[in-house]
Amino acid sequence: MHTRKIDFKGGYGEHGRNCFLITYGERGRYYMVDCGIMDEDSFPYPRLERKEVEKIDYLLLSHCHKDHSGALSYLFQLGFHGTIVTSAMTAKLLSLSYEKMILLDMNGPHRKKLSDELQVSFGRAGHCPGGLWFFVEDLQGTCFFSGDYQRDSLVYGCDCAERIQADIAVVDCAHCETQARAAKLRDHLTEQIAQYLQEKRKVILPVPAYGRGLELLYLLMQAFPDAGIYLDAAFLAYSKRMLQELVWYQPNAVEALRAKLGQKVPDLSECQILLLADTHLKKTENKQLVQEMIDAGAVLLITGRVKKGSFPQQLLRGKKAKRFLFPHHQSAGDFFDMMECNDFFVVYPFHNDRKEIFINGLQRGKTGAT
Numbered sequence: 193m194h195t196r197k198i199d200f201k202g203g204y205g206e207h208g209r210n211c212f213l214i215t216y217g218e219r220g221r222y223y224m225v226d227c228g229i230m231d232e233d234s235f236p237y238p239r240l241e242r243k244e245v246e247k248i249d250y251l252l253l254s255h256c257h258k259d260h261s262g263a264l265s266y267l268f269q270l271g272f273h274g275t276i277v278t279s280a281m282t283a284k285l286l287s288l289s290y291e292k293m294i295l296l297d298m299n300g301p302h303r304k305k306l307s308d309e310l311q312v313s314f315g316r317a318g319h320c321p322g323g324l325w326f327f328v329e330d331l332q333g334t335c336f337f338s339g340d341y342q343r344d345s346l347v348y349g350c351d352c353a354e355r356i357q358a359d360i361a362v363v364d365c366a367h368c369e370t371q372a373r374a375a376k377l378r379d380h381l382t383e384q385i386a387q388y389l390q391e392k393r394k395v396i397l398p399v400p401a402y403g404r405g406l407e408l409l410y411l412l413m414q415a416f417p418d419a420g421i422y423l424d425a426a427f428l429a430y431s432k433r434m435l436q437e438l439v440w441y442q443p444n445a446v447e448a449l450r451a452k453l454g455q456k457v458p459d460l461s462e463c464q465i466l467l468l469a470d471t472h473l474k475k476t477e478n479k480q481l482v483q484e485m486i487d488a489g490a491v492l493l494i495t496g497r498v499k500k501g502s503f504p505q506q507l508l509r510g511k512k513a514k515r516f517l518f519p520h521h522q523s524a525g526d527f528f529d530m531m532e533c534n535d536f537f538v539v540y541p542f543h544n545d546r547k548e549i550f551i552n553g554l555q556r557g558k559t560g561a562t
């Protein structure tokens with residue numbers, strides 16, 4: 193067996209900039225999984241060298257979020273001329289136009305031979321439309337990449353990654369601080385919202401363009417069927433775009449969401465809950481609206497990463513906002529479940545600031561926060 197080398201160019205020991213470079217074959221070539229940014233860094237890009245980039249034959253893109261695909265233009269500047277392998281939905285959401293692309297067919301067998309030396313199997317990761325996990329086989333062995341993963345999504349379909357034997361696995365463990373599974377994290381959030389609504393306080397949830405917003409909407413529709421839910425124009429536009437490809441969703445959820453999005457959105461004054469498609473509240477009009485509502489007693493609930501220097505961070509510090517872990521990623525409990533139902537030899541949990549390694553089921557290294 194050849195020596196396998198995986199080089200973390202970002203995303204391991206940090207929350208962002210996901211980029212994993214792997215040697216394969218016998219000619220010193222590479223394939224790479226994801227190419228994301230760390231948007232709060234002065235140098236936000238993966239730590240890639242031009243001479244390495246020239247040897248990358250394939251870039252496998254797990255999904256459209258910036259921490260996985262935001263450094264694509266930087267990669268091209270460094271001379272990337274390999275093939276991009278991803279789902280048609282991810283290519284669409286990123287508006288990717290590039291002559292060398294392999295769009296993985298979600299309706300056929302979830303396996304694609306990329307060359308005589310490399311084959312990829314894939315499945316839906318339950319994280320966002322277009323989001324995939326990858327299992328890559330080559331002459332040196334096998335590697336699994338979970339991407340951002342959640343098998344118990346309410347809205348997104350997931351092809352559960354199980355009974356996979358891999359020499360190396362790079363596995364989502366973003367919510368490493370909790371063992372709680374998805375249902376418990378959702379309950380925690382809805383119980384808190386119920387309390388605010390009882391106190392007649394409005395609840396504001398900023399969400400990203402493509403991802404947990406639809407899940408939150410579906411969860412809120414189920415938990416609070418009588419509440420007025422306000423969706424801003426950006427949320428409506430993104431959601432309609434996402435709901436075009438049914439293969440990414442659970443059928444019941446799609447029907448209910450389409451019906452909801454087809455209705456007239458009630459006036460802001462009649463709504464108890466607001467969903468704004470502006471994660472870090474960058475838009476001036478949203479900042480103003482949120483500030484006015486908070487002055488009138490509303491509360492901001494943050495369900496994702498808090499960006500340094502952002503308005504949500506200020507509100508958190510001023511105790512005007514509250515943070516929740518939303519299960520669009522794996523918790524430590526989910527991570528160990530995934531270890532249990534697969535046969536992974538070396539496992540790197542990623543998407544957190546620890547640098548842990550598990551070898552043959554045992555924890556072998558932890559460097560702590562970086």
Ligand SMILES: [Zn+2]
Nearest residue numbers: 255257319340
């Ligand atoms: Zn993501």
Ligand SMILES: [Zn+2]
Nearest residue numbers: 257259260340
């Ligand atoms: Zn991510």
